[in-house]
Amino acid sequence: MKKNTGKRLVLYLFGGQKGRMSAVLASILLSTLAALAAPFVLAKAIDHIFMGIQEAAVHGTRFHVNVQTVGSYVGCLMILYLINFILKYVEQYIMSSVSETAGLQMRNDLSRKLGRVPLGFYDATEKGEVLSRTTNDIEKVVEVLREGAGQLITALLTVAGAVIMMLLISPLLTVVSLAVAGAAAILTSWITTRSRNNFSKYQASLGHMNANIEESFTGQLVIKAFGHEKTAIGDFDRINSELCEDSHRAQVSTYIVAPVVRFISSFGYIFIAVMSGLYIIQGKLSIGTVQAFVQYFDRSSEPIIECAHIMNVMQSAVASSERFFEIMDMEEEIPDKAGQEKTENIKGDIDFNHVRFGYQEDSILMQDVNLHLKAGDKVAIVGPTGAGKTTLVNLLMRFYETNGGSITLDGINIKDLNRSELRKQFGMVLQDTWLFGGTIRDNIAYSVLDADKEEIIAAAKAARVDHFIRTMPEGYDTILEEEGSNLSQGQRQLLTIARVILANPPLLILDEATSSVDTLTELEIQKAMDHLMKGRTSFIIAHRLSTIRDADCILVMNQGTIIEQGTHEELLLKKGFYQQLYNSQFADQCG
Secondary structure (H helix, E strand, O other), rough: HHHHHHHHHHHHHHOOHHHHHHHHHHHHHHHHHHHHHHHOOOOOOOHHHHHHHHHHHHOOOOOOOOOOHHHHHHHHHHHHHHHHHHHHHHEEEEEEEHHHHHHHHHHHHHHHHHHOHHHHHHHHOHHHHHHHHHHHHHHHHHHHHHHHHHHHHHHHHHHHHHHHHHHHHHHHHHHHHHHHHHHHHHHHHHHHHHHHHHHHHHHHHHHHHHHHHHHHHHHHHHHOOOOHHHHHHHHHHHHHHHHHHHHHHHHHHHHHHHHHHHHHHHHHHHHHHHHHHHHHHOOOOOHHHHHHHHHHHHHHHHHHHHHHHHHHHHHHHHHHHHHHHHOOOOOOOOOOOOOEOOOOOOOOOOOEEEEEEOEOOEOOEEEEEEEEOOOOOOEEOOOOOOOOOHHHHHOOOOOOOEEEEEEEEEEEEEEEEEHHHHHOOEEEOOOOOOOOOOHHHHHHHOOOOOOOHHHHHHHHOOOOOOHHHHHOOOOHHEOOEEEEEEEEHHHHHHHHHHHHHHHHHHHHHOOOOOOOOHHHHHHHHHHHHHHHHOOOEEEEOOOOOHHHHHOOOEEEEEOOOEEEEHHHHHHHHHHHHHHHHHHHHHHHHOO
């Protein structure tokens, strides 16, 4: 991918902006022509003045210059400079729009892509790394595009135009100049080629540092609780040092080009000065023509420095775009089929038929899961950590795709259902709460955006959360900080439960939903949940087995497989794994 990243990036960014890019190219071309014409006009003015000086010297007369002629040259120069200024402004104005539109497109496309990648991507990728790719990397591309693309085109056109003008003045001097410029260009290309790896390492290090900062910030309480402040600081210092070193290498490879090119170009200036002096004495060139040639040589060598700098900076954009395209090229969730089954009047019959699943193709977690649940069943899923409890309900909601077998809802294969419609049938309360910056009212109504005030309050009361909301400064209009950090963990959990109660779905999934609340509050929530679960198929993932004794069916899982199932009494009579789990908790409670 790396070899084609630059070409792919250009097509991606400019493919839909051909009209504006054509206007930019026209502006650059015309402004370059105006800039190249200026030395020629200036040469004519200088030659006119020196001719007057020579005539006065030869004839012994008073020096006289045709003011009208010189004035026309000066007026022409001013017009050329004004045209160049206007066209440069137009170029920068349009290019700024092009670059910001490209950034908008990249952010939109990446946002949509992140909504289509499998959940496994988020399991395997650090939050800070994703944040770095969506902000720093895209902004780097936009910055280089805004500041470098136009300059690069201008530099290339200037070099081409300057070489043509130099050839018209003196082919021999031009050959020497091209030899010097060629040496500078070869050296520049050599440095630029080797700088990409430095920029790739820099962008990767930047992503690692962002991930470390995000991780340390969110885990600050745990870090302090275990006294690992020095370790956390040491990890950051190490990553920061790596970032500094990688940044240093990248910047050195960028700024070393200008001194090298200018050093090589100085030999060209020496040769041109000597040869031009001889040509003036021989009458082959005029002073004005020589100054024009020097300006053209300068305009052919300086753009090489600009090109080198821009190309080096573009390496950082290419490195950033590689990280962008890595996500854009990721395999997406299997698209929903056309003509999907309808999800009207869902009852809640669930069947797992010979289901196989593994997070990796070569590591199957669930070998052969078979399960039949009737509508309205209260199903508890228990087992040790890592047994596959959460995986089971994730498969049910198509957060992951099965490797084999089928899962049906009311006899319909869930793969034949639209994902969004399928997930609307479930209300899900997780152990890890998620609240956004906004009012308490908005957070509860997240499941039903058009819910009225009475419905929101009723859901809050059912979740036993209404009382504490009314004690807040603005009640239901109290603004929550990001992730609800101004609430306790238990209060955040209660709000997420109220959100699900408001949705009133036909199926419920409670993944350790009451693990963060006190025992008294848990009993109150359990009463509300019992009322809510009547007539609904409910899945309860629990570690405290005392809370699921009244379940219609208890699934006992271990190592990804359902090893036992039945009611609480039936499983105790079997004297199997469930009895061991139950007795171990009872013994712990008695001890």
